[in-house]
Amino acid sequence: MKSLVRTIACLAGSIALLGLSGCASLGAKPWDRGILARNTMQLDRNGVENALDDHIYFSKEASTGGRGIGGGGCGCN
Amino acid sequence: MQLNTCTVASRDTNTLRKRLMLAGCALLGATSAVHAEDTKDWQVDSAVLYYKESGGRVQAIEPVINVKHDFGDEHVLGLKFTYDSLTGGSPTGGVVATSPQTTVSPSGHSRTTIAAGDLPLDSNFKDQRFALDGNWSQPIGNDFKVALGAGFSHERDWTAATANAGVSRDFLQHNLTVNLGVSGEYDRINPVGGVPQALSNASLGLKSGNESRNGVGGQLGFTVVMSRNWLVRANFNYDRSSGYQTDPYKILSVVNADGTVANSLYESRPDKRARKSVYLESRVGLRNDDALSVSYRRMQDDWGIHSDTAEVKYHYAIDDRTYVEPHVRWYQQTAADFYQVMLHSGAAVPTFASADSRLGAFSAPTVGIKVGRTDEDGNELSVRLDYYQQTGKNVAKGPGILAPYNLYPGMKAVMLQVGWRFGL
Numbered sequence: 001m002k003s004l005v006r007t008i009a010c011l012a013g014s015i016a017l018l019g020l021s022g023c024a025s026l027g028a029k030p031w032d033r034g035i036l037a038r039n040t041m042q043l044d045r046n047g048v049e050n051a052l053d054d055h056i057y058f059s060k061e062a063s064t065g066g067r068g069i070g071g072g073g074c075g076c077n
Numbered sequence: 078m079q080l081n082t083c084t085v086a087s088r089d090t091n092t093l094r095k096r097l098m099l100a101g102c103a104l105l106g107a108t109s110a111v112h113a114e115d116t117k118d119w120q121v122d123s124a125v126l127y128y129k130e131s132g133g134r135v136q137a138i139e140p141v142i143n144v145k146h147d148f149g150d151e152h153v154l155g156l157k158f159t160y161d162s163l164t165g166g167s168p169t170g171g172v173v174a175t176s177p178q179t180t181v182s183p184s185g186h187s188r189t190t191i192a193a194g195d196l197p198l199d200s201n202f203k204d205q206r207f208a209l210d211g212n213w214s215q216p217i218g219n220d221f222k223v224a225l226g227a228g229f230s231h232e233r234d235w236t237a238a239t240a241n242a243g244v245s246r247d248f249l250q251h252n253l254t255v256n257l258g259v260s261g262e263y264d265r266i267n268p269v270g271g272v273p274q275a276l277s278n279a280s281l282g283l284k285s286g287n288e289s290r291n292g293v294g295g296q297l298g299f300t301v302v303m304s305r306n307w308l309v310r311a312n313f314n315y316d317r318s319s320g321y322q323t324d325p326y327k328i329l330s331v332v333n334a335d336g337t338v339a340n341s342l343y344e345s346r347p348d349k350r351a352r353k354s355v356y357l358e359s360r361v362g363l364r365n366d367d368a369l370s371v372s373y374r375r376m377q378d379d380w381g382i383h384s385d386t387a388e389v390k391y392h393y394a395i396d397d398r399t400y401v402e403p404h405v406r407w408y409q410q411t412a413a414d415f416y417q418v419m420l421h422s423g424a425a426v427p428t429f430a431s432a433d434s435r436l437g438a439f440s441a442p443t444v445g446i447k448v449g450r451t452d453e454d455g456n457e458l459s460v461r462l463d464y465y466q467q468t469g470k471n472v473a474k475g476p477g478i479l480a481p482y483n484l485y486p487g488m489k490a491v492m493l494q495v496g497w498r499f500g501l
Contacts, residue, residue: 027249040368
């Protein structure tokens with residue numbers, strides 16, 4: 001648990017530092033988001049496919065989740 | 078982070094907002110980014126999955142339909158219905174039969190003979206599951222967005238109720254989104270024939286009553302726009318569950334020194350489990366509509382299981398409407414502290430023991446390909462074919478006549494998915 005907290009703190013700190021330093025190369029301007037607006041760039045675009053994958057792998061492996069939170073329970077594992 | 082709206086944060090009517098979005102994206106040269114389906118009031122994402130394991134083991138048919146409606150101003154309702162139909166044989170946890178064996182079904186009403194050299198399967202495995210999930214999301218003020226969800230799932234021997242809530246906020250001109258979520262789950266377990274007495278002799282059939290368990294979880298997530306074509310997501314998850322964690326249908330073989338099976342015991346697992354995981358994903362938009370997605374998940378729990386999952390997908394746009402998407406997934410896990418392929422006759426019986434192969438050490442690659450085509454209305458038809466294989470690692474050898482056999486059952490499966498996404 002300590003290592004997880006450390007990792008979260010490091011990442012949050014890094015992001016905060018990037019923001020505070022005004023890193024010019026990070027991010028995209030509002031008028032320069034054509035590629036980011038593509039359907040293929042939406043992280044949760046394939047919700048049904050991801051849910052089917054999560055269900056199959058959850059029933060065959062000891063791990064679950066990661067992408068999102070919640071969802072229907074299942075007695076398959 | 079709703080990037081598909083070109084980050085036009087309007088508070089206009091739904092129709093006007095969509096028109097503005099289309100016009101804005103067109104001006105930005107991103108017309109291909111907004112499919113016609115996105116302008117419809119109802120968006121439906123549906124699929125049917127056919128799953129089949131080799132060797133006469135489990136096969137499943139699972140249709141899913143997910144309906145989403147935007148009531149305007151990003152007030153979105155989502156409803157998902159899932160149905161599962163499962164049949165086939167599921168490994169009992171017993172070792173390979175070195176001579177013909179007779180197994181009794183969980184209900185105690187039917188018997189199956191396992192031929193020598195075969196893996197003991199519960200051939201009476203048959204179930205159906207219905208699940209309904211709903212979620213609602215909307216902005217709160219100018220900076221926050223909240224999401225609420227609930228789910229209910231029912232099958233013959235299992236009922237589950239879930240709930241979740243999350244809040245997210247954009248920072249740095251929408252280049253950073255931070256989200257925080259919590260979830261809860263309550264399960265009611267009614268095994269066929271009752272709950273077996275842990276580590277009791279399976280032939281005695283000591284079963285009674287039912288059980289329950291509950292769990293809570295949390296997630297802290299960051300989504301960062303690294304550049305005009307590069308997104309990175311990092312999620313940190315923690316969940317814990319308490320109550321009945323044992324699989325009521327799994328047994329362990331107690332093996333004599335010569336490799337013959339003395340008897341079989343019902344398995345036993347701890348009544349608590351805590352898991353933590355880190356999930357990282359990077360997505361890069363490339364030429365035309367191509368996109369490369371790479372993800373990695375590291376998970377560990379307090380049962381001693383560590384796992385790594387890596388996945389790579391490449392979305393290759395053949396033309397404006399057709400794409401092909403090859404993907405590869407690699408999974409590996411270590412064994413739970415109490416996992417044992419078998420118990421030895423005469424040795425002390427541990428407090429916890431399970432021969433469930435899903436708690437053993439194994440690696441499992443998946444290779445697959447998906448092909449999709451969008452029609453002139455923006456509706457998308459897709460077909461996906463995957464091949465999955467589990468191979469045991471560091472599997473203990475059996476004594477005597479069991480020595481020649483691989484005691485980890487392993488598994489090979491194919492998955493065929495047909496998807497249809499459309500607007501109404």
